[in-house]
Amino acid sequence: xxxxxxxxxxxxxxxxxxxxxxxxxxxxxxxxxxxxxxxxxxxxxxxxxxxxxxxxxxxxxxxxxxxxxxxxxxxxxxxxxxxxxxxxxxxxxxxxxxxxxxxxxxxxxxxxxxxxxxxxxxxxxxxxxxxxxxxxxxxxxxxxxxxxxxxxxxxxxxxxxxxxxxxxxxxxxxxxxxxxxxxxxxxxxxxxxxxxxxxxxxxxxxxxxxxxxxxxxxxxxxxxxxxxxxxxxxxxxxxxxxxxxxxxxxxxxxxxxxxxxxxxxxxxxxxxxxxxxxxxxxxxxxxxxxxxxxxxxxxxxxxxxxxxxxxxxxxxxxxxxxxxxxxxxxxxxxxxxxxxxxxxxxxxxxxxxxxxxxxxxxxxxxxxxxxxxxxxxxxxxxxxxxxxxxxxxxxxxxxxxxxxxxxxxxxxxxxxxxxxxxxxxxxxxxxxxxxxxxxxxxxxxxxxxxxxxxxxxxxxxxxxxxxxxxxxxxxxxxxxxxxxxxxxxx
Amino acid sequence: xxxxxxxxxxxxxxxxxxxxxxxxxxxxxxxxxxxxxxxxxxxxxxxxxxxxxxxxxxxxxxxxxxxxxxxxxxxxxxxxxxxxxxxxxxxxxxxxxxxxxxxxxxxxxxxxxxxxxxxxxxxxxxxxxxxxxxxxxxxxxxxxxxxxxxxxxxxxxxxxxxxxxxxxxxxxxxxxxxxxxxxxxxxxxxxxxxxxxxxxxxxxxxxxxxxxxxxxxxxxxxxxxxxxxxxxxxxxxxxxxxxxxxxxxxxxxxxxxxxxxxxxx
Ligand SMILES: Cc1cc2nc3c(=O)[nH]c(=O)nc-3n(C[C@H](O)[C@H](O)[C@H](O)COP(=O)(O)OP(=O)(O)OC[C@H]3O[C@@H](n4cnc5c(N)ncnc54)[C@H](O)[C@@H]3O)c2cc1C
Numbered sequence: 001x002x003x004x005x006x007x008x009x010x011x012x013x014x015x016x017x018x019x020x021x022x023x024x025x026x027x028x029x030x031x032x033x034x035x036x037x038x039x040x041x042x043x044x045x046x047x048x049x050x051x052x053x054x055x056x057x058x059x060x061x062x063x064x065x066x067x068x069x070x071x072x073x074x075x076x077x078x079x080x081x082x083x084x085x086x087x088x089x090x091x092x093x094x095x096x097x098x099x100x101x102x103x104x105x106x107x108x109x110x111x112x113x114x115x116x117x118x119x120x121x122x123x124x125x126x127x128x129x130x131x132x133x134x135x136x137x138x139x140x141x142x143x144x145x146x147x148x149x150x151x152x153x154x155x156x157x158x159x160x161x162x163x164x165x166x167x168x169x170x171x172x173x174x175x176x177x178x179x180x181x182x183x184x185x186x187x188x189x190x191x192x193x194x195x196x197x198x199x200x201x202x203x204x205x206x207x208x209x210x211x212x213x214x215x216x217x218x219x220x221x222x223x224x225x226x227x228x229x230x231x232x233x234x235x236x237x238x239x240x241x242x243x244x245x246x247x248x249x250x251x252x253x254x255x256x257x258x259x260x261x262x263x264x265x266x267x268x269x270x271x272x273x274x275x276x277x278x279x280x281x282x283x284x285x286x287x288x289x290x291x292x293x294x295x296x297x298x299x300x301x302x303x304x305x306x307x308x309x310x311x312x313x314x315x316x317x318x319x320x321x322x323x324x325x326x327x328x329x330x331x332x333x334x335x336x337x338x339x340x341x342x343x344x345x346x347x348x349x350x351x352x353x354x355x356x357x358x359x360x361x362x363x364x365x366x367x368x369x370x371x372x373x374x375x376x377x378x379x380x381x382x383x384x385x386x387x388x389x390x391x392x393x394x395x396x397x398x399x400x401x402x403x404x405x406x407x408x409x410x411x412x413x414x415x416x417x418x419x420x421x422x423x424x425x426x427x428x429x430x431x432x433x434x435x436x437x438x439x440x441x442x443x444x445x446x447x448x449x450x451x452x453x454x455x456x457x458x459x460x461x462x463x464x465x466x467x468x469x470x471x472x473x474x475x476x477x478x479x480x481x482x483x484x485x486x487x488x489x490x
Numbered sequence: 491x492x493x494x495x496x497x498x499x500x501x502x503x504x505x506x507x508x509x510x511x512x513x514x515x516x517x518x519x520x521x522x523x524x525x526x527x528x529x530x531x532x533x534x535x536x537x538x539x540x541x542x543x544x545x546x547x548x549x550x551x552x553x554x555x556x557x558x559x560x561x562x563x564x565x566x567x568x569x570x571x572x573x574x575x576x577x578x579x580x581x582x583x584x585x586x587x588x589x590x591x592x593x594x595x596x597x598x599x600x601x602x603x604x605x606x607x608x609x610x611x612x613x614x615x616x617x618x619x620x621x622x623x624x625x626x627x628x629x630x631x632x633x634x635x636x637x638x639x640x641x642x643x644x645x646x647x648x649x650x651x652x653x654x655x656x657x658x659x660x661x662x663x664x665x666x667x668x669x670x671x672x673x674x675x676x677x678x679x680x681x682x683x684x685x686x687x688x689x690x691x692x693x694x695x696x697x698x699x700x701x702x703x704x705x706x707x708x709x710x711x712x713x714x715x716x717x718x719x720x721x722x723x724x725x726x727x728x729x730x731x732x733x734x735x736x737x738x739x740x741x742x743x744x745x746x747x748x749x750x751x752x753x754x755x
Binding site: 317 | 502521522523556559560563677678680681682683686731733
């Protein structure tokens with residue numbers, strides 16, 4: 001099938017109004033924020049998709065998928081477009097981007113059973129606003145909350161800033177509806193728990209559009225008590241102290257909604273007004289009053305236990321104020337994009353990994369040492385640091401942040417700067433038994449390590465792809481390595 | 491036409507770190523960058539070379555060894571040769587000594603014209619260009635915003651210098667030292683991916699005082715006519731943070747504050 005015929009067929013399937021072939025929109029759809037700089041400079045090396053289509057119902061999604069499955073057309077599911085790891089990047093000449101634009105309804109807010117059902121194209125902010133009016137919250141608050149939508153949030157296994165209390169999206173999803181390439185619509189029912197065989201929600205959660213299209217999601221909701229929020233901030237002598245305090249709080253069973261430890265360099269960019277060149281540790285306690293009181297006590301005790309590494313306490317007002325301005329709106333994203341058109345710089349990159357408590361400080365030191373000594377463009381680095389922002393009973397994450405002066409041609413930026421740095425982070429993480437992808441998904445650029453990430457369990461992952469997407473039409477290159485895509489990676 | 495560019499690596503002043511407890515600048519891991527006005531001068535030189543108006547571009551840097559990766563980058567951008575003059579004996583040299591060291595090298599390296607930036611980000615005295623010209627006995631002009639490339643073929647440089655009141659045009663007999671003001675254009679050419687792997691050996695040289703043969707009392711702190719008595723870091727006070735609400739009172743307060751500081755009238 002060629003492009004013209006594809007467009008004709010798709011128009012016949014959905015009608016003209018739901019098929020977008022505007023060149024500007026197609027250019028935008030050919031890559032996500034992974035190649036943001038090349039994209040802004042208009043030097044992308046990947047092909048544009050043939051069209052962006054906007055189904056209005058699950059049935060339309062099913063019809064589109066079976067059509068693409070039959071004709072071997074690549075499909076990229078799309079929601080809020082905040083993807084950071086190449087999940088939305090196109091590597092095929094014949095591709096349809098299936099956008100959840102019209103799947104935009106909040107279907108039900110069930111206050112008694114504490115759950116809400118939405119379509120995949122509902123922005124998280126929209127549900128959150130509707131819930132707040134009634135005194136509830138989703139508890140999900142990624143920095144991209146104003147823009148990201150449920151389809152993407154579930155497909156990437158996203159996590160929010162209050163995860164230490166509410167968990168990641170996988171802890172929130174009760175049930176969902178999704179469509180497989182053969183057109184099969186599956187609804188996973190909403191029950192508090194069950195032991196009905198393996199938990200099949202996890203086939204859809206985190207699939208990154210490589211197995212199925214998510215059309216509907218039901219999530220838990222929580223009572224919201226903003227009046228009880230309490231904030232703590234400290235300057236610490238080093239990052240290891242901060243991580244020790246985080247661990248102490250977690251292993252004692254407390255669940256502050258926010259628990260973070262920052263390196264000096266990362267603290268400098270976030271807390272310019274109070275960091276004093278030191279590391280920063282901060283907490284937020286949230287929930288009903290009794291729990292907040294107990295959590296605060298737990299935080300204070302943990303801080304007291306490690307007081308030798310704590311340099312001073314920071315006004316909680318400063319921490320609260322910082323939190324209130326942390327999210328990125330569409331305007332912020334657009335502003336960065338506009339800036340990149342003119343300037344040889346952007347707002348930086350991140351690579352997020354996780355490991356157990358024992359490993360994280362080692363991992364951090366190894367990565368920083370290797371980048372400083374091995375990365376050939378180390379003299380261009382303007383920022384290199386990291387923070388831990390999501391903690392668990394057995395470990396935590398490390399969110400490496402880095403930025404650099406871009407001295408190469410825009411089309412070379414990834415291979416000159418980002419890739420070599422990311423490679424060091426991934427290699428060191430896997431070497432120490434951690435996970436190379438804490439919450440952004442594997443996308444298309446870390447797929448080279450998917451097998452190593454999963455080890456012998458890769459067998460299970462591969463079988464899922466073979467079973468659910470035998471013709472390989474779902475998001476070519478996402479999660480699973482593809483030789484044909486290697487030319488875009490190197 | 492052989493162009494020699496004076497190219498200084500300066501500390502990234504925006505990201506300077508200061509140890510407030512010991513009241514000292516933290517010099518470890520300070521990032522270096524090519525002084526912006528010098529980058530303009532090199533960019534103009536490379537543009538002349540690209541337009542076949544110059545045969546070679548040679549950069550000369552007095553500074554620490556850590557400048558090396560930046561000099562290699564200049565070669566990757568199209569500079570033909572880079573010289574780093576580096577010697578522990580030069581530490582603490584003021585602009586007078588710096589000019590003598592540079593002139594000692596320049597007088598033997600061969601050039602038709604010398605390009606420089608007018609000001610540096612860190613020192614900002616603007617001394618070095620004119621002093622080098624004085625020592626070499628050739629003309630100098632500072633603050634150049636534009637140079638007519640045609641004029642070079644006639645053995646002179648026709649340049650424009652802007653002041654607040656007027657724009658002046660001068661012509662200098664070559665050889666001369668031309669001090670350029672920083673300008674966002676032209677930019678240095680990008681480093682291409684392929685150039686990163688290029689063999690640069692033989693194109694960047696490091697020379698020390700043995701090669702230049704200046705007497706110990708002529709260089710470093712001893713030779714300097716000026717002394718740095720004290721470094722005063724401007725700024726860092728814990729800001730007096732005040733929180734206001736987005737209501738009339740808050741807006742009024744912010745407005746009054748901005749007026750007080752002269753940001754709004
Ligand atoms: C400024 C900024 C801050 C961020 N902060 C966070 C953060 O705090 N935490 C976090 O976890 N992430 C964060 N991210 C990353 C990103 O927001 C998340 O990955 C988010 O979940 C993506 O949602 P989206 O709706 O934008 O999805 P998209 O970008 O549209 O798609 C993301 C991926 O999901 C797939 N997909 C989309 N819709 C569907 C569907 N209906 N069915 C199947 N697959 C689908 C796509 O094919 C793609 O692979 C941030 C991103 C930005 C730009």
